[in-house]
Amino acid sequence: xxxxPLVLGIETSCDETGVGIVRGTTLLADAxxxxxxxxxxxxxxxxEVASRAHLEAMVPTIDRALKQAGVSARDLDGVxxxxxxxxxxxxxxxxxxxxxxxxxxxxxxxGVNHLASHICVDQLEHGPLPEPTMALLVSGGHSSLLLSSDxxxxxRPLGSTIDDAAGEAFDKIARVLDLGFPGGPVIDRYAREGDxxxxxxxxxxxxxxxxxxxxxxxxLKTAVARWIExxxxxxxxxxxxxxxxxxxxxxxxxxxxxxVRACKDEGVDxxxxxxxxxxxxxxxxxxxxxCEASGIRLRVPRPxxxxxxxxxxxxxxxxxxxxxxxxxxxxxxxxxxxxVTDPHVPGHGHDHVHEAGAGxxxx
Amino acid sequence: xxxxxxxxxxPAVTVAxxxxxxxxxxxxxxDARRHGxxxxxxxxxxxxxxxxxxxxxxxxxxxxxPGPYTGLRVGLMTADTFGLALGVPVxxxxxxxxxxxxxxxxxxxxxxxTDARRKEVYWATYADSHTRLTDPAVDRPADIAERVAGLPAxxxxxxxxxxxxxxxxxxxxxSAAALASLAAGKLAAGEELPAPRPLYLRRPDxxxxxxxxxxxxx
Ligand SMILES: [Zn+2]
Numbered sequence: 200x201x202x203x204p205l206v207l208g209i210e211t212s213c214d215e216t217g218v219g220i221v222r223g224t225t226l227l228a229d230a231x232x233x234x235x236x237x238x239x240x241x242x243x244x245x246x247e248v249a250s251r252a253h254l255e256a257m258v259p260t261i262d263r264a265l266k267q268a269g270v271s272a273r274d275l276d277g278v279x280x281x282x283x284x285x286x287x288x289x290x291x292x293x294x295x296x297x298x299x300x301x302x303x304x305x306x307x308x309x310g311v312n313h314l315a316s317h318i319c320v321d322q323l324e325h326g327p328l329p330e331p332t333m334a335l336l337v338s339g340g341h342s343s344l345l346l347s348s349d350x351x352x353x354x355r356p357l358g359s360t361i362d363d364a365a366g367e368a369f370d371k372i373a374r375v376l377d378l379g380f381p382g383g384p385v386i387d388r389y390a391r392e393g394d395x396x397x398x399x400x401x402x403x404x405x406x407x408x409x410x411x412x413x414x415x416x417x418x419l420k421t422a423v424a425r426w427i428e429x430x431x432x433x434x435x436x437x438x439x440x441x442x443x444x445x446x447x448x449x450x451x452x453x454x455x456x457x458x459v460r461a462c463k464d465e466g467v468d469x470x471x472x473x474x475x476x477x478x479x480x481x482x483x484x485x486x487x488x489x490c491e492a493s494g495i496r497l498r499v500p501r502p503x504x505x506x507x508x509x510x511x512x513x514x515x516x517x518x519x520x521x522x523x524x525x526x527x528x529x530x531x532x533x534x535x536x537x538x539v540t541d542p543h544v545p546g547h548g549h550d551h552v553h554e555a556g557a558g559x560x561x562x
Numbered sequence: 563x564x565x566x567x568x569x570x571x572x573p574a575v576t577v578a579x580x581x582x583x584x585x586x587x588x589x590x591x592x593d594a595r596r597h598g599x600x601x602x603x604x605x606x607x608x609x610x611x612x613x614x615x616x617x618x619x620x621x622x623x624x625x626x627x628p629g630p631y632t633g634l635r636v637g638l639m640t641a642d643t644f645g646l647a648l649g650v651p652v653x654x655x656x657x658x659x660x661x662x663x664x665x666x667x668x669x670x671x672x673x674x675x676t677d678a679r680r681k682e683v684y685w686a687t688y689a690d691s692h693t694r695l696t697d698p699a700v701d702r703p704a705d706i707a708e709r710v711a712g713l714p715a716x717x718x719x720x721x722x723x724x725x726x727x728x729x730x731x732x733x734x735x736x737s738a739a740a741l742a743s744l745a746a747g748k749l750a751a752g753e754e755l756p757a758p759r760p761l762y763l764r765r766p767d768x769x770x771x772x773x774x775x776x777x778x779x780x
Contacts, residue, residue, distance in 0.1 A: 247631065247766035254635050254760065258646050272647065288632045291598045295639040298602045303616055303647030421777050428778040529602040 204276040204520035207264065207300075208513025209257075211293030212285025212313045213340065214238055214249045216256040218264040219510025221517050224322040228267035229503065229510040232256035239380045243370065244339075246286045253292040261300070264509065275306050277526070279516020282310030282544045283537030285340070290533035298529060307526035309516045310544035312354075312537055313507075314341060317473035319350045319518055320511035324500040329469040332498075335458040337482070338474030338507075339366030339381070342454075344412045344461050345539060350515065351522045356539050357461055358412025361404070365450055365476045368416040372446050375424045376439055386443045387479050393444030395481075398426060400449040405456070412461050419449050451482040459489050471498045478502035519543055563749070566608075566619045566644070567742035568601065570637035571629025571657040572676050572718065574735035575600040577608045579619075580742035582750070587611040588739045597633040601640055621650050623745040625657035625736060627761040628684040628698050629676065634760055641758055653755035655745050657736050658698050658717075662688045664733045664740035665716040671695060673710045675703075675719030675727065676735075683719035684763065685710075692744075700763045703727070 203223035210217035214235055220228040234252035238244045265272060280297030283290055294310065301308035318334040331348040343359035363371070366383055373382025378389070401422050403415035423446045430437045454476075462470050470490055476482060483499055490497040504510060528546035537544070563582030570576075573594035579587045589604045589611075609616060624641035627634045645652035658674045665672065668690055675685040678700050685706065687695045703719075703726035710726065720730035748755060 241768050245766055245768040248768060250631065250635060251760075251762070251766065254639055254642075257639060258642050261643075261646060288635075291632060292635055292639050295598060295601070295636045296643045299640040299643035300647050302602055302605070303644050424777045428776060432778070529606055530599040532596070532599045 202521060204517045205270060205274055206277045206279055206513045206516040206520060207272070207275050208279040208509045208511070208516050209293045209297045210281045210313070210316070210507055210509045210512045211253045211289050212281045212283070213289060213507055214244045214252070215507040216253045216260050217507055217509030217512070218260045219508055219513040220264050220268040220270060221323060221510060221513040223517055223521065224326060224514070226323040226510055227270065228264040229508055230260045230264040230267060231508050232260050235381065242374060242380050244286070246288055249286060250288040250292055253289055257292065257296045272304055275304065277301070277307045277309055277516055277520045278304070279309040279311050279512045279519070281313045281316065281512050282527070282531060283313065283534035285313055285535060287533060287535040290535060294531060294533045298531060302529065307520070308529070308531065309519045310527040310531045311512060311515045311519065312539065312542050314343070314345070314539045315350055315354050315542040316511040316515045318345065318347060318471055319515040320473065320504045321471050321498050321500050322518070323510060323514050324504060325498045328471070331467055332469050332471050333458065333462045333465065333467040334471045334473060335454060336474045337365040337454060337472070337476035339370065340364055341474065342414050342416070343539065344458060346465060346467065351518050351524050351542055354539055354542055358410060358414065358457070360414040360416060362415050362417035363420060365414070365416055365454065366474070368420050368450060369476070371420050372423050375427055376437070376442065383476060383479060386447055387481065389440050389443035390447045390481060393438070393440030393442070395444040395448035397438065397441035398445040400445055402449055402453050405453060412457055414453060414457070416450065419446070447479070447481050451479065451485050454482060455486045455489050458486070459493050459495060462495050463493060468494065469496050469498060473500065473505055475506045477505040515542070563746065564614070564618055564620050565623050565742050565746055566605070566616070567623035567738040567745065568605070568637050568641060569625030569657055569660060569736050569738050569741055570597040570601060570633045571625045571627040572735040574737070575604055576736065576738040577601070577604045578738035578742045579608055579612050579614065580746050582746055585739040585742055588737070590737055592735060594633065597636040601636055616644070617648055619648060619650060621749070622652040623655055623742055624652060624758050625660055625741055626654040626756065626758060627657050628678070628700060628763045629657055630679055631760070631762060638758055638760055652758045653745055653749070654758040655741050655755060656694070656698060656761065658684065658686045659694060660736040660741040660744060661717050661733060662694065663691050663744040664737055665691055667691050667714070671713055673713050673715040673720060673727065675715055675717045677719045677722055683723065685719060687713070698761055698763065
């Protein structure tokens with residue numbers, strides 16, 4: 200069992216209710232119910248709307264994942280759940296479900312880190328993670344460069360955004376261009392027909408004295424908005440495709456440049472890219488090009504595994520079981536600001552499976 | 563019959579086991595900020611006290627509120643998932659009904675009010691401990707003062723606003739023991755209990771942004 204643990208993972212840190220099932224590094228099921236349509240008219244994720252949707256969707260999504268995987272809940276070796284970081288109320292729904300599920304089935308519970316899960320998911324696509332792995336995590340909530348020598352115990356942040364997350368910048372520019380929410384996919388689509396060199400937008404934090412691995416997208420966002428407003432003020436048509444392409448190029452240029460630089464500086468020959476923005480086609484292409492030029496092997500999961508899902512949580516949970524990491528306690532809480540350096544939330548004192556066995560006659 | 567009852571719609575995290583005749587074990591802790599942490603260990607403790615394991619349970623009873631949403635969902639999600647894992651029915655009970663039952667008032671009318679925060683209360687009126695007269699509602703105490711004038715009242719929402727509820731008294735919070743006894747009685751009488759869906763009573767706070775903020779300096 201220890202080599203190929205069968206684990207169910209639950210993810211509710213934002214607006215996707217995700218339930219995934221993996222056996223070791225093999226993906227068996229990836230069921231996701233999204234409330235994104237309910238948020239669209241608000242131009243962003245509304246926490247209370249997301250929490251309500253998680254409660255409604257959880258049981259049907261667990262059912263769907265079990266059917267997809269063709270396994271019985273009794274055969275699980277553990278239940279993993281995103282303990283943080285994320286929206287507090289949304290996380291709590293998933294943590295409550297995972298605790299109840301694990302307890303009722305008499306299985307160990309693993310509260311894991313959302314960011315480490317985004318990295319670990321690539322095991323389902325490209326096999327075991329090289330050690331160390333450099334990871335670029337980019338989404339609506341985070342933009343970070345992380346170096347991990349063991350995804351279950353050692354994740355070191357090298358840099359992160361000092362203002363907006365990359366995905367946030369896509370959402371904001373999409374709004375300025377009246378393209379709706381979420382902004383990532385629609386900007387990607389328009390950009391394909393535009394000229395990325397049409398407008399020279401600024402590259403944040405790339406000066407000689409700027410921090411090497413930190414990001415900033417707030418200045419870029421303002422520069423793009425001003426450029427559009429100036430066009431509109433002059434009564435000219437805004438070249439949406441060129442703006443989208445040039446803006447996107449500015450974002451992915453900085454992301455890939457810094458990621459490749461970090462790999463070289465740390466002597467790491469693997470780069471993993473995860474998070475919702477990793478679904479961006481230009482980011483994938485430019486990263487491929489630059490990694491090839493530098494002799495770095497690029498690992499990017501398929502887009503569906505880049506966005507939030509339960510399979511990534513299950514993947515990290517399975518790794519926790521395989522490596523014999525301590526399970527979480529029944530009083531596990533959701534931690535909206537769980538540090539990236541904590542890949543999981545181990546229980547205190549003695550092993551809780553044993554505790555349940557003693558208290559409730561489970562063996 | 564073995565019912566596991568739980569409620570997290572008030573500051574109390576409360577769990578009880580009921581064998582169809584009596585409450586055989588229970589736990590109540592008051593901590594409005596730690597529903598998520600306290601509930602599962604409380605379930606574990608109550609089962610251990612009774613010397614039973616969770617899969618002996620034949621049904622789950624859960625308070626469906628109204629109550630502050632974040633805490634309320636902890637109980638509902640836990641109950642739902644227990645139901646799924648054990649393959650047993652999950653019954654909802656209005657939390658205010660549980661409080662009314664616990665108040666043990668034979669002749670009303672009286673009011674049950676819990677704290678809805680934001681200077682409001684969740685409330686309903688009852689003819690007696692088993693009979694609700696009005697749908698649960700959420701209001702500012704001053705706005706319902708005329709409707710509840712002269713009525714005895716129970717619950718933290720009543721105790722919190724003595725101007726509106728001068729004769730407020732205990733119980734302050736709901737207990738799963740009362741919830742379980744109420745549900746056991748209704749089930750034994752063949753009554754249908756409501757589905758375990760939350761009574762939110764308010765829409766989510768969310769505003770549709772009118773437009774993006776212009777950044778060009780004037
Ligand atoms: Zn994410």
